[in-house]
Amino acid sequence: MSLLVVGTMAFDAIETPFGKSDRIIGGAATYIALSASNFITPIKQISIVGGDFPQAELDFLASRGVELEGVEVKKDQKSFFWSGKYHLDMNERDTLDTQLNVLADFKPVVPESYQDCEFVMLGNLVPAIQHSVLKQMKTRPKLVVMDTMNFWMETAMPDLKEVLKHVDVLLINDSEARQLSAEYSLVKAAKAILKMGPKYLVVKKGEHGALLFHGDQVFVAPALPLEDIFDPTGAGDTFAGGFMGHISRTKDISFNNMKTAIIVGSAMASFCVEKFGTTRLKEISKEQINDRIQQFVELVNFDISLV
């Protein structure tokens, strides 16, 4: 009944207009698990780290209900490392350095104890690796959600298109939706992508919110207007964690519940960007999360009876 998450657990070094971090803990699966664990446990994590990954971080995840049987530790190697720089428009970023390290030959094995997972979140990774995880599931999960990025569209499009056929919800940003579909209009892009396999498409637009497409239905979620977006790293993964955490908890995969899941994801992402790295995600309480979700109601509600 639990949530399976696959993705990177890594080190990041980040520069934003508000400051600069040393090597800090990052990785898609780290953010997804931290975010989702507010809604559902256990989370069954699949990833790979080097001997340099702090035991304290693994222990913290375990304390949040994240099972680590599927996290391979290669003692004599280094963890994946990414370094990037953001500008004032935080929807754009430059990659300064990428060191694959342990990720170079990551061959995830789904432990037997993970086979009961009905919900699968494929964090951004080599498409063939995402696919290999799906192929190891003996029962087709109730819902498979996938994230990906422009890099795989440029280097592994056939593999990406193959795994997309087996995915229910694709979660990408606006420029990735345009690149994947070769359509500039996001409505046209969605129509094209919904023919590639996914029945639902979530387009993340950073500070401009997110769109959910399903058939002819559309839902628009705002981002919470914030004084400062301190560090957007991991915001998309945190969004995915909130989205998938909510759906796994409620076990309701209707369009209506996905709309609520997007609000939950947006609320979680709004916390993530308030401090560097995972700092904010580690300190928020369930009460703060509920208050913030409530803020989204006030943010978008209007009185149609006044028209």
Next chain:
Amino acid sequence: MSLLVVGTMAFDAIETPFGKSDRIIGGAATYIALSASNFITPIKQISIVGGDFPQAELDFLASRGVELEGVEVKKDQKSFFWSGKYHLDMNERDTLDTQLNVLADFKPVVPESYQDCEFVMLGNLVPAIQHSVLKQMKTRPKLVVMDTMNFWMETAMPDLKEVLKHVDVLLINDSEARQLSAEYSLVKAAKAILKMGPKYLVVKKGEHGALLFHGDQVFVAPALPLEDIFDPTGAGDTFAGGFMGHISRTKDISFNNMKTAIIVGSAMASFCVEKFGTTRLKEISKEQINDRIQQFVELVNFDISLV
């Protein structure tokens, strides 16, 4: 009890990725009046045109309840002309040509019959001209809404800051809000601008929707996701017309009603961009408008009880 509108009535020549127009009817006050007249009449228009402005266009506006006593016709001169080109990202545009013509020495006179207007919409114009209209009003209107643009921030900032002191609602786009406040964060920009005079700030973000700021309150309205944005010219003015049309009709200047007004404005703007120039605005019915406003409810509504 009616709405006073001041602004340009002009010719445009427009190029978008979807096509190119000859000289067509445009101007801020034209779009505002066409949009607002779906909600309130009479609209008391203040503008200036040359002898080249088609009588049929004036007659059409009159048939929609737009009073033209305040529209000066300079038979021997030419109307204001603007030509511009849009790219795929329609939030950006290049001005190809601007011919002031009659606008060069526009000194608007508010007719006596306009003095009963409780609602005033100052369309984008030289700030000193906007101010001169306000100064001619013998009774302080119930609500003054103003639009402006980056050009006036660069060439007439002191005049702009002066008129801002007398305005209730400022309606500008995101880059203009950043320029006016010298703040990148829109939340910080809003705080700064709300100290300049206006009690409400509406930030238009094109395809990303609009934000309403008032004190510590924020409201976010989406734009309707459209397959194609055919021509964004006049969308901001059409938004203003819908916003002000709704408020003038309901005579309710509460924050709550302004939220609904923003949805009405967004719905009107979503029609405007579907065809070149004013074409779409001239053909839509009240029923189509109501259907579209209803679409916005479906676009943003989510079930918080599912959280």
